[in-house]
Amino acid sequence: MTQKHLTKHSFTVRKLNAFDPDLEAYTFPHWRPVFRSLGSNREGLEPAFALAAVSRDGEKVGLLLGRLEGGSKRRAVFLSVYVAPPWRGQGVGRALWATAEELARKEGAEWAEANYVLGKPSIAFLEKILKKQEWSVPRLHMYVVKFDLETVGDVPWLRNRRLPEDYEIVLWRDLPKVALDELISSNAEKAWVPPDLSPAEFLENYHEQTSVALKWQGKIRGWLITHQLNGVLRWSCGFVHPDLQRRGRMFALYGHVAQRAKRLGLQEITCTVALHHPDMAAFAVRWLKPVVKRFSESRIAEKRLREE
Numbered sequence: 501m502t503q504k505h506l507t508k509h510s511f512t513v514r515k516l517n518a519f520d521p522d523l524e525a526y527t528f529p530h531w532r533p534v535f536r537s538l539g540s541n542r543e544g545l546e547p548a549f550a551l552a553a554v555s556r557d558g559e560k561v562g563l564l565l566g567r568l569e570g571g572s573k574r575r576a577v578f579l580s581v582y583v584a585p586p587w588r589g590q591g592v593g594r595a596l597w598a599t600a601e602e603l604a605r606k607e608g609a610e611w612a613e614a615n616y617v618l619g620k621p622s623i624a625f626l627e628k629i630l631k632k633q634e635w636s637v638p639r640l641h642m643y644v645v646k647f648d649l650e651t652v653g654d655v656p657w658l659r660n661r662r663l664p665e666d667y668e669i670v671l672w673r674d675l676p677k678v679a680l681d682e683l684i685s686s687n688a689e690k691a692w693v694p695p696d697l698s699p700a701e702f703l704e705n706y707h708e709q710t711s712v713a714l715k716w717q718g719k720i721r722g723w724l725i726t727h728q729l730n731g732v733l734r735w736s737c738g739f740v741h742p743d744l745q746r747r748g749r750m751f752a753l754y755g756h757v758a759q760r761a762k763r764l765g766l767q768e769i770t771c772t773v774a775l776h777h778p779d780m781a782a783f784a785v786r787w788l789k790p791v792v793k794r795f796s797e798s799r800i801a802e803k804r805l806r807e808e
């Protein structure tokens with residue numbers, strides 16, 4: 501551990517060089533694998549960084565976790581920040597943030613970026629930090645949806661839907677190579693898969709028992725790839741070929757996966773819908789918002805760390 505900075509109040513901010521199990525609870529379950537990877541130089545893994553706030557008597561009181569992403573134009577993504585409740589409102593959060601900016605700059609990042617879900621009262625305090633640190637004005641980024649699998653049977657469009665005979669839903673893990681090759685060549689012929697919704701991008705640690713493909717006339721023309729963490733299933737990437745959209749095929753995929761998840765004893769489903777896919781955002785507002793347990797928004801803000 502390198503000791504740095506801030507002697508202003510009764511805490512210091514330190515860069516962590518390795519995972520610290522004492523601080524694991526200070527980040528979201530979703531980001532814990534990133535925290536655990538801290539300091540590992542595994543090839544292909546985007547490097548994590550973390551800062552801890554420690555009180556004068558050695559109590560660990562805060563954690564900021566981030567990751568350096570992208571190739572040569574590196575950006576630092578601040579994934580989470582947390583301060584133990586008795587220590588809030590004393591500058592710990594801002595000190596973690598400011599130190600993380602410095603660290604990211606030193607690591608060569610050109611941009612810093614943060615996105616966060618609205619809903620908790622302390623988001624107002626986070627946004628104060630962003631303002632003081634001269635980040636961009638936060639803007640709407642994604643919808644974040646959560647629903648309860650207990651009540652899935654009550655949602656008419658999520659009940660198992662019958663598909664016409666030339667459609668089939670199969671587990672992704674059962675797809676033969678020839679079908680995957682056909683998908684690649686079909687997209688190479690006429691690009692129809694949005695790059696950020698390509699299934700290949702989502703297959704690391706995917707949930708094999710609920711990730712499915714939609715086959716149309718034997719060819720892969722849709723998918724819903726999922727991940728599972730602590731009883732919560734995330735619909736990570738869903739898409740249906742543009743020619744087959746607006747016929748309820750996506751509903752069939754959602755419904756199919758929800759039923760599978762329910763049979764496996766999972767309790768909740770969550771997904772995010774990016775606003776830069778306007779059709780999907782409209783779909784979420786029309787169909788998901790009225791039936792889900794929670795429908796929140798996430799915001800994004802950035803800061804340039806270096807001049808061009």
Ligand SMILES: CC(C)(COP(=O)(O)OP(=O)(O)OC[C@H]1O[C@@H](n2cnc3c(N)ncnc32)[C@H](O)[C@@H]1OP(=O)(O)O)[C@@H](O)C(=O)NCCC(=O)NCCS
Pocket residue numbers: 579580581582583584587588589590591592593594595616620622623624625626628629632
């Ligand atoms: C958001 C969070 C990290 C802020 O940490 P913090 O140590 O309280 O932050 P700071 O002390 O630097 O305060 C930041 C600003 O919020 C204000 N603030 C913090 N807590 C406050 C409170 N309870 N009441 C009023 N204002 C408060 C501070 O006064 C400061 O504003 P100012 O600069 O205008 O004075 C902390 O509230 C937290 O851990 N929340 C739970 C986790 C979370 O929601 N994280 C964000 C999403 S990842």
